[in-house]
Amino acid sequence: GAVVSQHPSRVICKSGTSVKIECRSLDFQATTMFWYRQFPKQSLMLMATSNEGSKATYEQGVEKDKFLINHASLTLSTLTVTSAHPEDSSFYICSARVSLGYTFGSGTRLTVV
Amino acid sequence: KNEVEQSPQNLTAQEGEFITINCSYSVGISALHWLQQHPGGGIVSLFMLSSGKKKHGRLIATINIQEKHSSLHITASHPRDSAVYICAVRLNYGGSQGNLIFGKGTKLSVKP
Numbered sequence: 001g002a003v004v005s006q007h008p009s010r011v012i013c014k015s016g017t018s019v020k021i022e023c024r025s026l027d028f029q030a031t032t033m034f035w036y037r038q039f040p041k042q043s044l045m046l047m048a049t050s051n052e053g054s055k056a057t058y059e060q061g062v063e064k065d066k067f068l069i070n071h072a073s074l075t076l077s078t079l080t081v082t083s084a085h086p087e088d089s090s091f092y093i094c095s096a097r098v099s100l101g102y103t104f105g106s107g108t109r110l111t112v113v
Numbered sequence: 114k115n116e117v118e119q120s121p122q123n124l125t126a127q128e129g130e131f132i133t134i135n136c137s138y139s140v141g142i143s144a145l146h147w148l149q150q151h152p153g154g155g156i157v158s159l160f161m162l163s164s165g166k167k168k169h170g171r172l173i174a175t176i177n178i179q180e181k182h183s184s185l186h187i188t189a190s191h192p193r194d195s196a197v198y199i200c201a202v203r204l205n206y207g208g209s210q211g212n213l214i215f216g217k218g219t220k221l222s223v224k225p
Contacts, residue, residue: 043199044199049212095156100158
């Protein structure tokens with residue numbers, strides 16, 4: 001089946017540094033990748049939609065200069081959290097549409113200290 | 114009010130029990146998804162429904178489009194079914210290129 005590989009699964013970084021999260025589609029081409037964030041006991045919330053070869057579409061309230069999305073190829077989309085702050089600590093997960101629904105990465109738990 | 118509401122929020126069951134998780138939504142949808150999120154956070158897609166009923170192993174999902182309601186049933190529950198079950202809908206208009214709107218999830222614990 002269609003698999004999205006997401007790395008890293010956990011990362012701890014210092015305030016002010018940047019963190020890059022990668023999502024790779026392993027056996028299919030993902031022209032679109034959805035990036036979600038989930039705070040404890042909350043629903044997954046869409047942050048942005050990345051499209052191969054074009055600019056990402058950000059949801060209202062999501063700072064595009066802080067959350068940089070790159071979708072340079074049909075198999076790789078990245079999310080970079082720049083100048084991370086403790087309030088950016090969250091669970092980030094990517095997802096791609098496939099023929100039978102959606103496939104999800106395994107998620108990245110980011111802790112900013 | 115959230116567009117996707119799930120009940121119950123938390124559910125504890127004894128092994129072997131029949132479990133039902135409910136999902137109601139208030140928007141027009143093209144499909145409804147049931148997802149399973151494990152303690153580590155990883156998410157697995159269980160079902161995609163646009164009408165009727167689907168079954169996979171001990172899991173059954175139903176949807177009533179007129180009533181805007183879906184249920185996920187687990188028969189003969191087992192401790193390994195313990196997870197958060199999430200209902201998500203795909204809108205049938207506009208939207209961000211097909212993204213999903215998620216419920217808050219139902220945390221299921223099945224005791225041996």
